[in-house]
Structures are given as structure tokens and as C-alpha cells.
Amino acid sequence: MSVLRNQIVPWIKVLACQALVLAIVLSLSGSLTPGSLTPGTLPVLLGQGAAAAGLGLLLRMPRIWLLVQFLLPVAVVYGDAVPAWAYLVAFVLCALVYWNSASEQVPLYLTNRRTWQALADLVAASQARRVVDLGSGMGGVVTFLARAHPAVEVSGLETAPLVVAASKLRIAFSRLPNARIVYRSLWDADLGTYDVVYCFLSPVPMARLFEKARREMRPGTLFVSNSFTVPGRAADRILDVDDARHTQLHIYTL
Incomplete structure (x- = not known):
């Protein structure tokens, strides 16, 4: 049960931080949808990610989750723009990092x-x-x-x-x-x-x-x-x- 909690709780914190920052962004600039994106939207998304990462820092989340917080808004909005080969590269990199996860059932846990x-x-x-x-x-x-x-x-x-x-x-x-x-x-x-x-x-x-x-x-x-x-x-x-x-x-x- 503790293992499951350690996996789920960080994602709950991520979503809570993102939701709070998105609510602030929407209240300040109106609705923000993929169909209404302009080149100037990217800085807004990066700012949203940075603000969410800042909240994660206040919640004392591990650094890897701060990176997730920062990149998540851009990944959600611009996901369709990523070329197909990038997913293959990401898969290979993940395989090289999480080599033991499948065979030994040992995730990459980092000691704080x-x-x-x-x-x-x-x-x-x-x-x-x-x-x-x-x-x-x-x-x-x-x-x-x-x-x-x-x-x-x-x-x-x-x-x-x-x-x-x-x-x-x-x-x-x-x-x-x-x-x-x-x-x-x-x-x-x-x-x-x-x-x-x-x-x-x-x-x-x-x-x-x-x-x-x-x-x-x-x-x-x-x-x-x-x-x-x-x-x-x-x-x-x-x-x-x-x-x-x-x-x-x-x-x-x-």
C-alpha cells in the first residue's frame, strides 16, 4: 500500500499544482485552447510550467517531479507537433534508464x-x-x-x-x-x-x-x-x- 501511495501522491500534487496555475492563467487571459494558440502562447505555457514547478518546490517534491511540472503544459498542448521518431528516441532512452524495471521489477528510486x-x-x-x-x-x-x-x-x-x-x-x-x-x-x-x-x-x-x-x-x-x-x-x-x-x-x- 505504501508503494502505491508513493506512486500516486506525486501525480495528485502535479495535477493540483497545474490546475491551480491554469485557473490563474485563465482568469487573467481568458480561455486557452489548442485551436487558439499563437506563437506568443509558448511563453505563457512555459510560465505556467515554471509556476507549477515553483508550487511543487514549496511542497518539497523531488526534482524529477519539478521537471514534469515544468514540461507538462507544453507537452499537452504541443503533443501533436512532436515527430514520430522522437517517441522512438524517448523509448530507447527510457529503456537505457529503466533497464531493471521489467526484468527485476525494480524502479529507479533516487535517495534524497x-x-x-x-x-x-x-x-x-x-x-x-x-x-x-x-x-x-x-x-x-x-x-x-x-x-x-x-x-x-x-x-x-x-x-x-x-x-x-x-x-x-x-x-x-x-x-x-x-x-x-x-x-x-x-x-x-x-x-x-x-x-x-x-x-x-x-x-x-x-x-x-x-x-x-x-x-x-x-x-x-x-x-x-x-x-x-x-x-x-x-x-x-x-x-x-x-x-x-x-x-x-x-x-x-x-
């Missing part, structure tokens, strides 16, 4: 900054020397932890090609010698070499992944799951993060 800090505090408290982020996405966790703890080796495992390329580029620009991104499936990784294993995946792989962690990880090391619990196993500790989505880190001591 407050959770980064909570993880950094946890790493410090556990005196970990090696940390891994399973499904590291854009590399935010990896770069933050590597910068916060220069003596800790921080790795990220990812298999979505475009995401891997972007995160490797991010690591290169960050110039963090203790950070790395590896193109590797989490199922092929040896979790026994890490002191803290972090993941933000989905409910689907959690049981199998925890069994892998139990087989491979050393006694006293930590398995940390963002939001999703291990079926049939209560967490040894739950860390509540003070953020907009009320993130919980479920911590299991092996």
Missing part, C-alpha cells in the same frame, strides 16, 4: 539528501570501512558518502547502461578516489567484502536479496533497506528520516 546524511551518520557510527549501494542509480549516495568519509571505500553497483554512464561521469567530475561505480548485477556481487550494504529497490527482490546477504555477509555487518522490509523478518532497528516522504531505513545486523 536527508537520507544521504542519515546513511553517512550510520556509516560513522558503525565504523565501516567498505560500503556498497546496490542499484546506485545516479551515484548520489556514493559521492555523498565518499565525500563525507574520505577513509571509507564506497562502491555503487548498477546495470542500467545510461545511468551507469551518467554516474561514472559524476564520479569522475567529483574527483573522489574512494568512490567507484561498477557495471554489475547485485546478484553477481560478493556482499561479504562490505561492512554496510545499502539498497533502495522494491518489495519484490527483498526476500531473495536478504538470503544472499545472510549467506555472504560477515557477523556484525549491516544490511540497510530504504523503505522496503524483508518479508517475515523484523528489522533490528528502524531509523526515521526527517524528510517529506517520511523515509524509514530498515537496519538488519547480520
Whole structure:
């Protein structure tokens, strides 16, 4: 139920922001329909998107949703003007980004900054020397932890090609010698070499992944799951993060 809520609530906020801004636009300029568009309408649509994104910022929505807010009015009005090949390009790009969504049923979830800090505090408290982020996405966790703890080796495992390329580029620009991104499936990784294993995946792989962690990880090391619990196993500790989505880190001591 919480997963469904996390998917639906952002869209409700998007539609509410767009409806509010559109009502203001209509009250100021009269009706706005595709049939009455002029070249000067595009700035109005961009302004509407920017205003909706501003409302989303006040609602503390993640940055990806702010981009949706900004582009949505233009996409709705000018959708018919988009050439057919653009949809193929968009499909290929989405496939390269959401590579695991179909096969592993793991969407691209991005960890927010407050959770980064909570993880950094946890790493410090556990005196970990090696940390891994399973499904590291854009590399935010990896770069933050590597910068916060220069003596800790921080790795990220990812298999979505475009995401891997972007995160490797991010690591290169960050110039963090203790950070790395590896193109590797989490199922092929040896979790026994890490002191803290972090993941933000989905409910689907959690049981199998925890069994892998139990087989491979050393006694006293930590398995940390963002939001999703291990079926049939209560967490040894739950860390509540003070953020907009009320993130919980479920911590299991092996």
C-alpha cells in the first residue's frame, strides 16, 4: 500500500499544482485552447510550467517531479507537433534508464539528501570501512558518502547502461578516489567484502536479496533497506528520516 501511495501522491500534487496555475492563467487571459494558440502562447505555457514547478518546490517534491511540472503544459498542448521518431528516441532512452524495471521489477528510486546524511551518520557510527549501494542509480549516495568519509571505500553497483554512464561521469567530475561505480548485477556481487550494504529497490527482490546477504555477509555487518522490509523478518532497528516522504531505513545486523 505504501508503494502505491508513493506512486500516486506525486501525480495528485502535479495535477493540483497545474490546475491551480491554469485557473490563474485563465482568469487573467481568458480561455486557452489548442485551436487558439499563437506563437506568443509558448511563453505563457512555459510560465505556467515554471509556476507549477515553483508550487511543487514549496511542497518539497523531488526534482524529477519539478521537471514534469515544468514540461507538462507544453507537452499537452504541443503533443501533436512532436515527430514520430522522437517517441522512438524517448523509448530507447527510457529503456537505457529503466533497464531493471521489467526484468527485476525494480524502479529507479533516487535517495534524497536527508537520507544521504542519515546513511553517512550510520556509516560513522558503525565504523565501516567498505560500503556498497546496490542499484546506485545516479551515484548520489556514493559521492555523498565518499565525500563525507574520505577513509571509507564506497562502491555503487548498477546495470542500467545510461545511468551507469551518467554516474561514472559524476564520479569522475567529483574527483573522489574512494568512490567507484561498477557495471554489475547485485546478484553477481560478493556482499561479504562490505561492512554496510545499502539498497533502495522494491518489495519484490527483498526476500531473495536478504538470503544472499545472510549467506555472504560477515557477523556484525549491516544490511540497510530504504523503505522496503524483508518479508517475515523484523528489522533490528528502524531509523526515521526527517524528510517529506517520511523515509524509514530498515537496519538488519547480520
